[in-house]
Amino acid sequence: GTVAKLERLKTFGNQTKTSPNFIGFAVSSPVLLLTEGQRNITLTFASQEKTLNQETFSKIIESQIKPFEIYLSSEKQWIKLESFEYEIGNFIVEEPLKSYTNTQLSLNLNAAANGNSATVSISENAESNNFDNNNIGQFLVDNDGKIWKIIGLVNSKTANVQQIFQGNFLKGTIKNDTINLYRSSGIYFNSLQFQLQLDSTQPAIFPPIPDESNLIIETLYPVVKIVLKEISSENNTKEKFLYYEQFKSVRLEKVNIQVKVAGVQDIKLRNDNSILNIKTPFQPFGISPKVGSGFYFTNQEISQKKLDSLTIKIEWMGLPKDFATYYQAYSSTEVIPNAIANNSFKASLKLLNNRSWIDIETDKQLFSEENNTSEENNTLSNQIHLNYKNFNIPDYSLEISNLETDSDEPF
Structure with missing residues (x-):
């Protein structure tokens, strides 16, 4: 497409050091508190169908011209991101409802419909994976990246589907041996996706300071601004252009915000007896732990976000070589009924939601091992990572990562 030459519009108020004065749009959400x-x-x-021209945008990407600038709000100034990625296509934004192997689900194309219509059948031995009316309108993504919409049911084992798109998915999203079922909200079609990164040395993302530069963005939450970048003309470097004509017709339907953070250390801790200091070694379950002893932690960011996954990294001090040897005297004299091994100590994770404690997955081992094939007992490791991914909690109160909006013209 052609490049439009435009005068600047005061989309974000008057020009200041912290507020670039370009055409663009902004998103504010508590999810951005990082x-x-x-x-x-x-x-x-x-975007609404056909308002985002994928062919035009693909040409812009291929030309290596970056038409955007991105800013994040902080306590003192706007953070300009020097590096970020963006692409256009169809994207998976939720975890699958179910996953089928190629032996559990078979796809049968209907030749009369030019390959776009088909039926899918669940094998008879997969009794817990029957189709029902709730599946109508949901999507199946096969291992080739094709997206099929369930349009009706033949019976509890067979559904009619229609191919609607070929997905543009990140490497590793789709496994070769699985077919995944997603909610209708789990895939964003004809979409523009931005991937931003900040390292640990960059400032905290906070709500913007209320001043005349951002009065149009009155919010209590952090803000990300995406603006059209001024680009120099190839023939005259003094002339500046914006890709306004290419984006002015875009009408947004909804936005999905996902964040992943590693290395969070601002955590408040306590056990059943007292508050703990994270800066010094502590005994998480108290001096004399027993079954039912609690170790509690909280963090402002965690409490304001709906979690998809959580990894807890623990570093232990003063561990013996292995528990079997350490507690051998207790076991041999039958002071304790069962021998203690490295995997004997376990704990469960509970999430406080709406004043109720909700179990997250099953018990996990608190200690890991370093494999030593030459020794009878494996040596205890002083580090362990506890990974939790099952946060599909009914009535999870922090459903704020998806923001539905009326159709809008961002540019």
């Missing part, structure tokens, strides 16, 4: 660590933000904007 104060520390390695921070990754993925913004996916779904």
